[in-house]
Amino acid sequence: MARANARLIRFAIFATMLIVCGYILSRGSSTSYTVDSNAEPQNITKDTSATTNKDASAPAAGSDAKDTTVKDVAASPKASTQKPSSGGKEKATFVSLARNSDLWELVDSIRHVEDRFNHRFHYDWVFLNDEEFNEEFKKVTSELVSGKTSYGVIPNEQWSFPPWIDVDKAAAVREEMRQKKIIYGDSISYRHMCRYESGFFFRHPLLDDYEWYWRVEPGIKIFCDVDYDVFKFMKEKGKVYGFTITLPEYKETIPTLWDTTKEFIKENPQYLPEDNLMQWVSDDGGASYNGCHYWSNFEIASLDFWRSEAYLKYFDYLDKKGGFFYERWGDAPVHSIAASLFLSKDKIQFFGDVGYYHIPFNNCPIDETVRAKKKCMCNPNDDFTFKGYSCTNKFFKLTNLQKPVGWEKYAD
Ligand SMILES: Nc1nc2c(ncn2[C@@H]2O[C@H](COP(=O)(O)OP(=O)(O)OP(=O)(O)O)[C@@H](O)[C@H]2O)c(=O)[nH]1
Ligand SMILES: [Mg+2]
16 A cells, blocks of 8 residues: 555656656747846847747738738847846837848848847847748748748738829829939839838838838948947937938929828927927928938838827828829928927937948937947948038037037038
């Protein structure tokens, strides 16, 4: 009897050990990763088995997105040698609109962003396209990004002529702009792109769970170490929209954008806070647009701003007027006018320390100590910030920002 009891106890201990081992092993094969904000680097763990999350591929109700796949991939080796920021990550992601043919230029951009910033923080990356991303695109990009990557297709109605657009009239405009040699003036896809970036990217189901984004285009460069969490910075400082480079828009692409905006704000004055940046976009108290815009190929911003009632109504108003197709309204002036009018000026952040390039302009910190501290690899003589054509000078003045010592040397 005693021997039978002892055998029973041994069996119970063995069974318990088996259950505990099974539990530990099953935890180890989780497809998600965790970052303990106070932990040493080796506590960053991430599953190395690439998976396709089919649940996440289901378009949200009301959307006809063709496919959205989510993939977890291995962290880059460097990820395990870096210390994450304190206080955990923000609900933030990179977002890139791209074609399959943009892959290799986008690879350059991702490498820059990862090496200078994201290897420390492992933020996710959402890729959007008007057609399916191919396997090569997904494989190569997911291997480079140290956060989770996901790939979404844009619903057809967000990348086509809306029913109220007269397509013959739009075609005549394109032909006219082609003859006038207006950049992208004859392109249909460029117009879909501008309309999508203006009014829809933030509604894609893959972005639903995020509050912040950093827009990245193919072929960009990041010149300096970004050693702090920019998303946390935005949140803690109460910022909504961040930029690096500004310039005036080609007037031929937006002949009626300002008049349409004026109509909108006359009908909706409640959306304009008193201390907005109207003066940045207009030199005559709102009568006309000076063309100044934040160059939107770089944006670190709040998704919730674009999802706000003010912006959604503004975009809808513009969209119904048809200027994305009857003219060539860009997402840069549209975003910039909205941010300038619907936000108070303290909500806009100039990321002058990032060091950024998108053909043909550079942002390069002209303060030598900043360049040394952040290991920048840019020539301050190329910095666009204080050049005559830039609108950032005016931004500094209106927001009482202190210019770096010796800025005049880099003005022209
Ligand atoms: N999926 C998709 N993405 C596009 C298309 N056209 C442009 N894009 C993307 O939209 C963004 C802006 O397009 P760009 O061609 O870079 O426009 P741009 O910056 O005004 O002009 P560039 O000076 O040529 O760079 C980039 O991220 C492109 O990859 C398109 O037809 N399909
Ligand atoms: Mg571009």
